[in-house]
Amino acid sequence: MDIQPYRIAVPQADVDDLADRLARTRWPDELPGVGWSRGVPLEFLKELAAYWADGYDWRATEARLNEYPQYVTEIDGQPIHFLHLRCDDPGALPLVLTHGYPSLFAEFTALIEHLRQDFHLVVPSLPGFGFSTPVREAGWALxxxxxxxxxxxxxxxxxxxGVHGGDIxxxxxxxxxxxxxxxxxxVHVVTDARTAASTATFLPGMADGLDPQDEVDRLILDRMAAFRSEGSGYLAIQNSRPQTIGYLLNDSPAGQLGWIAEKFEEWTDLPYDRDQLLTIVSLYWFTGSGISAARHLYEQAHSTDWGAPAAVPQGLSVFGADATVRRLLNPSADTFWTEHERGGHFPAMEAPQALAADLRAFFGQLK
Incomplete structure (x- = not known):
């Protein structure tokens, strides 16, 4: 039952070690003209790593994050880190914001600023992510x-x-x-057209009945095929061999950076702040949670513990919307449904104002 205040305080030795490791990165070569077709381009990552080492200010970021009240408690033997912000209205609805992969609680900082006057906010870190470490035993699935x-x-x-989240x-x-x-x-969730199609490749029954002759269904099937052939490598590794990739993620900051930066570049639709990307990568690095986050995906891939169906009001916001998401999800008539033309996998970061408006509209009718 004990809940303790928490403050981020990365030792200076760890900050210095990061800069030293980045300076000593053993960069690979690269074939000419391949661009992003085989992974993160060399010059892109070298430039980003150089900025991380000698431009990005971790101490300023640490101070900003510490402006949010943070706590840690142990539940079922697992340390759980979370932000907890009470708004001025004591009768406001509490709202849990849960991040996905490859993300952390820091993805929500802009969204928090739009919501903190309307909700009591609880923003936990998933087990094995960031400061919700270490994970001491297997079994932490959904x-x-x-x-x-x-x-x-x-x-x-x-x-x-209320509860809200995207991805995991x-x-x-x-x-x-x-x-x-x-x-x-x-319960309110977010998705985008790319995520919905990729989810359909591994979630049983989601793509049942799709007709290759139908224009919308054909687009879904094409996206699913593209994900299986070009975009699912990270998932296959983490779902099957998380310990092996963990040595890279825990020992090489350039490796951890490339592993996450690739997803930010490929899965966003609107411009993102590279300092926010580096904040998330830094948190993974300093907490050594790249490997335990990878193991979280393994746990779910090998689990039947998906939880029971929800029987409460449901809302969904679609970013980068087209007809494919409605076809895949087939929402009931009473589902709160909004579509946004732009946005991707990280709407709390890409379009926080639009997402905040949806959350106020959905939960406002339930208050």
Whole structure:
């Protein structure tokens, strides 16, 4: 039951070690003219690494993050780190924001600024991500994480709350709503057309009945095929051999940087701030959580613990929207549904104002 205040304080020796490792990176060669077709281009990553070493200000970032009240508690044997911001209205609805991969609580900083006057905000780090480390045992898939979130909200004294997330966070949020429907007012998730199609490649039944002769279905099937052939390598490795890739992620900052920067570059639709990218990469690096985050994907890939279906009001915001997402998700008539022409996998970072408006509209009708 113990909840302790937490403050980020990375030792200077770790900051110096990062700069030293970046300076001594053993860069590979590169074939001419291949661009992004075989992974992150050499010059792109060298320039980003140079800025990380001698331009990006970790101490300034650390100070900004520490402006948010942070705490840590142990649930089911696992340290859980979270932000907790109470708004001025004591009757405001508490809202849990859950990040996905490859992300962390820091993705939500811009969104928090748009929401902190409307909700009590709880922003946990998934087990094995950032400061929710170390992970001491196997089994932290969606269902177990959802049970931890329900327990966290009970410890904080909230009898009714909303849940929101994207990617892994969408799965966790849905599982919390299914598990703790007595206390969950509603569940809101986000997706985009690319994510929806890639999810359909491994989520059983999601793509059943698609007709190759139908224009919309053909686009979905083409995206699924492209993901399997060109975009699923990271997932295949982390779902099967997380320990092996962990040696790279834990020992080489250039390797950790490339592993995440590739996804930011490929999965965003709107411009992103490279300092925010480097904040997320730095948090992975300083906490050594690249490997435990990889293991989280392994746990879910080998688990049947997806949680129970949610029986509470549901909302969904689609970014980079087209007809494919509605076809895949087939929402019920009473689902709160909004579509945004632009945006990608990280809407809290790419389009925080639009996402905040959707969250206020959905949860406002439930308050």
């Amino acid at each position: 269902g177990r994480t959802a049970r931890a979130w329900a327990e966290l909200m009970r410890r904080l004294g909230y009898g009714r709350y 966070g969408a799965g966790v949020s849905g599982a919390v709503a299914g598990l703790d429907g007595e206390h969950v007012a509603g």
